[in-house]
Amino acid sequence: MKTIARLVLKPGMEIGEDVLNSRGEVIVPAHTIVDATVISRLERHSVMAVSILDEIDYATTHFEKVRLSQAFKNFEQLYNHLFPQYKEMMNNLVEKGIPVDTSILLQIYHILTEKVVSGRQLLDFLYNMVPSEDELTHTHSMNSALIAGVFADWLGMKPHEKETLILCAYFYDIGKLKLPNSLLWKSGKLTDVEFAQIKTHPFLGYEIVKDLDLDPHILKSILMHHERCDGKGYPSRLKMQQIDFYARHISIIDAYEAMTSPRAYRQSLTPLEVVERFEDTGFMQYDHEILKPIMSRIADTQLGMTVKLSDDTIWEIFLPNQIRFSKPTLKREGIGGIELLDLSKSSLKIVAIY
DSSP, rough: EEEEGGGGGOTOOOBOOOOOOTTTTTOOOTTOOHHHHHHHHHHHTOEEEEEEOGGGGGGGGGGHHHHSSHHHHHHHHHHHHHHHHHHHHHHHHHHHOOOOOHHHHHHHHHHHHHHHHHHHHHHHHHHHHHGGGGGGGHHHHHHHHHHHHHHHHHTTTHHHHHHHHHHHHHHHGGGGGOOHHHHHHHHHOOHHHHHHTTTTHHHHHHHTTTEEEEEEHHHHHHHHOOTTTBSOSSSSSSSSGGHHHHHHHHHHHHHHHHHHHBTTBOOOOHHHHHHIIIOOOHHHHHHHHHHHHHHHHHTTTTTTOEEEETOOOEEEEEOOOOOTTTTTEEEETTTTEEEEEEEEEOOOOOOEEE
């Protein structure tokens, strides 16, 4: 809702709050659709300004409200202003061998995050960003750097550790810039030959940066971000402690960013859907000491949200589940008082978040 001058009021706008005259009487009720008669009545009563409903007031889901908020619009504008600078630096490195100034990368991170009030808000903003198809690889890495900062804070990393993780995230997928987008973002199933080509990107990335003056953890993250703790990753089938400390974080960040970004073949997964995917396979593949607190924090960001279930009932996320993070306890007002529903004991699923 916003307040505007009567002189700029236009037919079709919707009054947000009752408009009162000097005696406190309602002359135009809330939710009245403005027409010439309404404007004339306001003029006769010398009303100078009125409240009208804004676009965000018509939003229903949580993420619609985020997308229509002024804070998101400011972030998106700044992101779109800085993104070409990041893209140019990376392209110059890949195509011309021009070293990247890592202090500029960190500066981009700090400029983008300095007015974001929380990690939850930043993740909500990134969830609503829609990249163009020809910039998916660059966007994936820049978003991963922003996510890295959130996760670093959640994990209590020291400032220098956080900066190292952010830089690892900026660089880890650089090898994909050597591969065609038609292969990287193919909507159908990859052939064995295509998957083998995809699996070369850690080596391609390492070749690009190996002679640069970069932190060794960045090089290891490029080489190891697809290794898995159960030894079933690539390219070297390393296990747990054989995988670099930062690479173990990056593999989780990489998976999270991929799941929360829209693709041609699916919508973005909601935060609790992401947590559920991690619960299904993640504890074998990823370092559980890193993954578990991240999953817990993601789940905690959803507390208090209004949700619709697969049976069309509406509930509020009330209590976290410390065993199955994706299955919280819900509550709603029932005929006999407060009703609780433990999703871990139900076949119902959350289908929308409000």
